Amino acid sequence: MRFDIITLFPEMFAPFLASGVTRRAYASDQVAVRLWNPRDYAQGNYRRVDDRPFGGGPGMVMLVEPLQACLDAIRADRAEDPATQVPLVLFSPIGKTLDHPAVEQWAQSPGAVLLCGRYEGIDQRFIDTHVDAQISLGDFVLSGGEIAALALLDAVTRLQPGVLNDAGSHQLDSFNPSLDGLLDCPHYTRPEVWQGQEVPPVLMSGHHAQIERWRRDQSLQITARHRPELLAKARAAGRLDRKDEAVLAKIADGL
Ligand SMILES: C[S@@+](CC[C@H](N)C(=O)[O-])C[C@H]1O[C@@H](n2cnc3c(N)ncnc32)[C@H](O)[C@@H]1O
Incomplete structure:
Protein backbone atom coordinates (compact mmCIF):
# COMPACT_ATOMS: atom_id res chain seq x y z
CA MET A 1 0.00 0.00 0.00
CA ARG A 158 -3.77 1.08 12.40
CA LEU A 159 -5.98 -1.43 10.55
CA GLN A 160 -3.00 -3.03 8.78
CA PRO A 161 -1.99 -6.48 10.05
CA GLY A 162 0.57 -6.39 12.86
CA VAL A 163 0.52 -2.62 13.33
CA LEU A 164 -1.21 -2.55 16.71
CA ASN A 165 0.68 -4.20 19.54
CA ASP A 166 -2.38 -6.21 20.47
CA ALA A 167 -3.54 -7.90 17.27
CA GLY A 168 -7.30 -7.87 17.92
CA SER A 169 -7.56 -4.55 19.67
CA HIS A 170 -8.94 -2.53 16.77
CA GLN A 171 -11.75 -5.07 16.47
CA LEU A 172 -13.04 -3.90 19.84
CA ASP A 173 -12.90 -0.24 18.90
CA SER A 174 -15.95 1.91 18.28
CA PHE A 175 -17.78 1.47 14.93
CA ASN A 176 -16.15 -1.90 14.30
CA PRO A 177 -18.35 -4.67 12.88
CA SER A 178 -16.95 -7.03 15.57
CA LEU A 179 -18.54 -4.70 18.10
CA ASP A 180 -21.65 -4.60 15.90
CA GLY A 181 -20.88 -1.00 14.99
CA LEU A 182 -21.53 0.20 18.55
CA LEU A 183 -19.40 2.64 20.57
CA ASP A 184 -16.64 1.27 22.79
CA CYS A 185 -17.13 0.68 26.53
CA PRO A 186 -15.28 2.72 29.22
CA HIS A 187 -11.78 1.64 30.27
CA TYR A 188 -10.04 1.74 33.66
CA THR A 189 -6.54 1.11 34.99
CA ARG A 190 -4.59 1.60 38.23
CA PRO A 191 -5.16 2.95 40.86
CA GLU A 192 -8.24 1.00 41.94
CA VAL A 193 -9.56 4.06 43.76
CA TRP A 194 -8.90 7.59 42.52
CA GLN A 195 -10.30 10.62 44.33
CA GLY A 196 -12.91 8.38 45.97
CA GLN A 197 -14.00 6.86 42.63
CA GLU A 198 -13.75 3.08 42.44
CA VAL A 199 -13.21 0.96 39.39
CA PRO A 200 -16.45 -0.99 38.66
CA PRO A 201 -16.10 -4.14 40.86
CA VAL A 202 -16.95 -6.56 38.02
CA LEU A 203 -13.68 -5.59 36.29
CA MET A 204 -11.77 -6.78 39.37
CA SER A 205 -13.73 -10.04 39.62
CA GLY A 206 -11.71 -12.11 37.15
CA HIS A 207 -15.02 -13.48 35.85
CA HIS A 208 -14.56 -13.22 32.08
CA ALA A 209 -18.15 -13.87 31.03
CA GLN A 210 -19.46 -11.26 33.45
CA ILE A 211 -16.82 -8.77 32.35
CA GLU A 212 -17.75 -9.33 28.74
CA ARG A 213 -21.47 -8.85 29.53
CA TRP A 214 -20.71 -5.67 31.49
CA ARG A 215 -18.70 -4.27 28.59
CA ARG A 216 -21.48 -5.09 26.14
CA ASP A 217 -24.09 -3.44 28.38
CA GLN A 218 -21.90 -0.34 28.69
CA SER A 219 -21.49 -0.17 24.91
CA LEU A 220 -25.23 -0.45 24.45
CA GLN A 221 -25.88 2.23 27.05
CA ILE A 222 -23.29 4.68 25.69
CA THR A 223 -24.45 4.15 22.11
CA ALA A 224 -28.11 4.60 23.10
CA ARG A 225 -27.26 7.85 24.84
CA HIS A 226 -24.78 9.39 22.38
CA ARG A 227 -25.40 7.81 18.96
CA PRO A 228 -28.86 6.20 18.90
CA GLU A 229 -28.74 5.94 15.09
CA LEU A 230 -25.88 3.41 15.39
CA LEU A 231 -28.08 1.30 17.61
CA ALA A 232 -30.88 1.46 15.05
CA LYS A 233 -28.41 0.27 12.37
CA ALA A 234 -27.23 -2.63 14.54
CA ARG A 235 -30.85 -3.61 15.19
CA ALA A 236 -31.77 -3.41 11.50
CA ALA A 237 -28.76 -5.63 10.70
CA GLY A 238 -30.00 -8.20 13.26
CA ARG A 239 -26.95 -7.71 15.46
CA LEU A 240 -28.78 -7.23 18.77
CA ASP A 241 -29.84 -10.37 20.61
CA ARG A 242 -32.53 -10.85 23.27
CA LYS A 243 -30.16 -10.00 26.14
CA ASP A 244 -29.16 -6.78 24.36
CA GLU A 245 -32.80 -5.83 23.84
CA ALA A 246 -33.58 -6.50 27.51
CA VAL A 247 -30.74 -4.18 28.55
CA LEU A 248 -31.96 -1.51 26.13
CA ALA A 249 -35.53 -1.82 27.41
CA LYS A 250 -34.24 -1.21 30.95
CA ILE A 251 -32.24 1.81 29.75
CA ALA A 252 -35.33 3.18 27.99
CA ASP A 253 -37.31 2.76 31.22
CA GLY A 254 -34.60 4.71 33.04
CA LEU A 255 -33.66 1.75 35.24
C1 LIG B 1 -9.10 27.26 3.78
S1 LIG B 1 -9.58 25.74 3.05
C2 LIG B 1 -10.53 26.26 1.68
C3 LIG B 1 -11.98 26.29 2.01
C4 LIG B 1 -12.86 26.58 0.81
N1 LIG B 1 -12.69 27.91 0.32
C5 LIG B 1 -14.29 26.37 1.25
O1 LIG B 1 -14.88 27.30 1.80
O2 LIG B 1 -14.81 25.25 1.11
C6 LIG B 1 -8.08 25.15 2.33
C7 LIG B 1 -8.04 23.64 2.09
O3 LIG B 1 -8.23 22.96 3.33
C8 LIG B 1 -8.79 21.69 3.09
N2 LIG B 1 -9.98 21.56 3.93
C9 LIG B 1 -10.66 22.56 4.54
N3 LIG B 1 -11.68 22.09 5.25
C10 LIG B 1 -11.69 20.75 5.10
C11 LIG B 1 -12.51 19.71 5.58
N4 LIG B 1 -13.57 19.94 6.35
N5 LIG B 1 -12.22 18.45 5.24
C12 LIG B 1 -11.16 18.17 4.44
N6 LIG B 1 -10.33 19.13 3.95
C13 LIG B 1 -10.60 20.41 4.26
C14 LIG B 1 -9.11 21.61 1.60
O4 LIG B 1 -8.08 20.88 0.95
C15 LIG B 1 -9.08 23.06 1.18
O5 LIG B 1 -8.74 23.23 -0.18
Missing part, protein backbone atom coordinates in the same frame (compact mmCIF):
# COMPACT_ATOMS: atom_id res chain seq x y z
CA ARG A 2 1.38 3.37 -0.98
CA PHE A 3 0.14 6.90 -0.44
CA ASP A 4 1.61 9.79 -2.43
CA ILE A 5 0.76 13.05 -0.74
CA ILE A 6 0.76 16.36 -2.59
CA THR A 7 1.32 19.10 -0.03
CA LEU A 8 2.85 22.55 0.23
CA PHE A 9 3.78 21.67 3.82
CA PRO A 10 5.57 18.29 3.77
CA GLU A 11 7.29 19.16 7.05
CA MET A 12 3.95 18.66 8.82
CA PHE A 13 4.20 14.91 8.17
CA ALA A 14 7.66 14.08 9.60
CA PRO A 15 6.77 14.06 13.33
CA PHE A 16 3.58 12.14 12.62
CA LEU A 17 5.36 9.46 10.57
CA ALA A 18 7.93 8.98 13.34
CA SER A 19 5.51 8.75 16.28
CA GLY A 20 3.34 6.23 18.01
CA VAL A 21 2.37 2.68 17.29
CA THR A 22 2.06 3.27 13.52
CA ARG A 23 5.63 4.50 12.99
CA ARG A 24 7.04 1.05 12.22
CA ALA A 25 4.52 0.59 9.42
CA TYR A 26 5.77 3.79 7.80
CA ALA A 27 9.46 3.08 8.46
CA SER A 28 9.21 -0.40 6.90
CA ASP A 29 7.07 0.83 3.96
CA GLN A 30 4.28 -1.54 4.99
CA VAL A 31 2.37 1.68 4.44
CA ALA A 32 4.64 3.61 2.09
CA VAL A 33 4.25 7.37 2.22
CA ARG A 34 5.85 9.67 -0.37
CA LEU A 35 5.61 13.44 -0.01
CA TRP A 36 5.48 15.71 -3.03
CA ASN A 37 5.66 19.50 -2.89
CA PRO A 38 4.14 21.33 -5.89
CA ARG A 39 6.63 24.13 -5.23
CA ASP A 40 9.40 21.81 -6.45
CA TYR A 41 7.59 21.71 -9.80
CA ALA A 42 6.83 25.43 -10.07
CA GLN A 43 8.50 27.69 -12.62
CA GLY A 44 10.49 30.91 -12.19
CA ASN A 45 12.68 32.34 -9.46
CA TYR A 46 9.82 32.66 -7.05
CA ARG A 47 8.42 29.19 -7.69
CA ARG A 48 4.88 30.48 -7.38
CA VAL A 49 2.25 27.93 -6.48
CA ASP A 50 -0.72 30.29 -6.11
CA ASP A 51 -2.28 33.37 -7.66
CA ARG A 52 -5.21 35.72 -7.18
CA PRO A 53 -8.64 34.43 -8.12
CA PHE A 54 -10.20 35.50 -11.42
CA GLY A 55 -13.31 37.53 -10.67
CA GLY A 56 -11.69 39.11 -7.62
CA GLY A 57 -12.29 38.37 -4.00
CA PRO A 58 -10.07 37.46 -1.08
CA GLY A 59 -7.36 34.83 -0.86
CA MET A 60 -5.30 32.90 -3.36
CA VAL A 61 -5.92 29.85 -5.53
CA MET A 62 -3.46 26.99 -6.10
CA LEU A 63 -2.06 27.11 -9.64
CA VAL A 64 -2.82 24.26 -11.98
CA GLU A 65 0.61 23.94 -13.71
CA PRO A 66 2.75 23.01 -10.67
CA LEU A 67 0.05 20.53 -9.62
CA GLN A 68 0.01 18.95 -13.08
CA ALA A 69 3.82 18.66 -13.16
CA CYS A 70 3.80 17.20 -9.65
CA LEU A 71 1.15 14.63 -10.57
CA ASP A 72 3.07 13.68 -13.75
CA ALA A 73 6.15 13.04 -11.58
CA ILE A 74 4.14 10.88 -9.17
CA ARG A 75 2.60 8.84 -11.98
CA ALA A 76 6.06 8.34 -13.53
CA ASP A 77 7.56 7.36 -10.17
CA ARG A 78 4.81 4.81 -9.59
CA ALA A 79 5.36 3.59 -13.17
CA GLU A 80 1.65 3.05 -13.31
CA ASP A 81 -0.30 1.32 -15.95
CA PRO A 82 -3.08 3.89 -16.62
CA ALA A 83 -5.61 1.07 -16.36
CA THR A 84 -4.63 0.23 -12.79
CA GLN A 85 -3.55 3.60 -11.45
CA VAL A 86 -4.64 4.52 -7.95
CA PRO A 87 -7.29 7.23 -7.48
CA LEU A 88 -6.51 10.85 -6.78
CA VAL A 89 -8.29 12.01 -3.64
CA LEU A 90 -8.84 15.65 -2.76
CA PHE A 91 -9.54 16.68 0.82
CA SER A 92 -12.37 19.18 0.71
CA PRO A 93 -15.49 20.26 2.62
CA ILE A 94 -17.36 19.15 -0.54
CA GLY A 95 -16.44 15.50 0.03
CA LYS A 96 -18.27 12.75 1.83
CA THR A 97 -17.42 12.83 5.52
CA LEU A 98 -14.84 10.20 6.41
CA ASP A 99 -16.27 7.30 8.43
CA HIS A 100 -15.32 3.80 9.52
CA PRO A 101 -16.71 1.91 6.48
CA ALA A 102 -14.74 4.23 4.16
CA VAL A 103 -11.58 3.78 6.25
CA GLU A 104 -12.01 -0.01 6.03
CA GLN A 105 -12.26 0.21 2.25
CA TRP A 106 -9.14 2.38 2.00
CA ALA A 107 -7.35 -0.02 4.37
CA GLN A 108 -7.81 -2.80 1.81
CA SER A 109 -6.85 -0.67 -1.18
CA PRO A 110 -3.46 -0.34 -2.90
CA GLY A 111 -3.38 3.31 -1.74
CA ALA A 112 -4.00 6.63 -3.43
CA VAL A 113 -2.61 10.00 -4.38
CA LEU A 114 -3.80 12.42 -1.70
CA LEU A 115 -4.10 16.10 -2.58
CA CYS A 116 -4.01 18.64 0.23
CA GLY A 117 -5.53 21.98 -0.73
CA ARG A 118 -4.45 25.32 0.76
CA TYR A 119 -5.57 28.94 0.53
CA GLU A 120 -9.05 29.33 -1.03
CA GLY A 121 -8.59 26.00 -2.76
CA ILE A 122 -7.43 24.57 -6.08
CA ASP A 123 -8.07 25.73 -9.65
CA GLN A 124 -11.28 23.90 -10.52
CA ARG A 125 -9.88 22.73 -13.87
CA PHE A 126 -7.37 20.50 -12.08
CA ILE A 127 -10.14 19.05 -9.94
CA ASP A 128 -12.39 18.45 -12.97
CA THR A 129 -9.56 16.75 -14.87
CA HIS A 130 -7.97 14.56 -12.22
CA VAL A 131 -9.84 14.18 -8.95
CA ASP A 132 -11.59 10.82 -8.50
CA ALA A 133 -12.94 11.28 -4.98
CA GLN A 134 -13.28 14.01 -2.36
CA ILE A 135 -13.12 13.41 1.38
CA SER A 136 -14.20 15.79 4.13
CA LEU A 137 -13.23 15.60 7.76
CA GLY A 138 -16.48 17.25 8.83
CA ASP A 139 -18.58 20.35 8.51
CA PHE A 140 -15.89 22.85 9.41
CA VAL A 141 -13.05 24.52 7.51
CA LEU A 142 -9.40 23.64 8.00
CA SER A 143 -6.50 25.81 6.81
CA GLY A 144 -5.35 22.95 4.62
CA GLY A 145 -5.93 19.33 3.70
CA GLU A 146 -2.88 18.03 5.59
CA ILE A 147 -4.69 17.30 8.85
CA ALA A 148 -7.37 15.41 6.90
CA ALA A 149 -4.65 13.42 5.08
CA LEU A 150 -3.02 12.60 8.43
CA ALA A 151 -6.36 11.46 9.82
CA LEU A 152 -6.96 9.12 6.88
CA LEU A 153 -3.40 7.76 6.99
CA ASP A 154 -3.56 7.07 10.70
CA ALA A 155 -6.96 5.40 10.60
CA VAL A 156 -5.95 3.22 7.63
CA THR A 157 -2.54 2.28 9.00
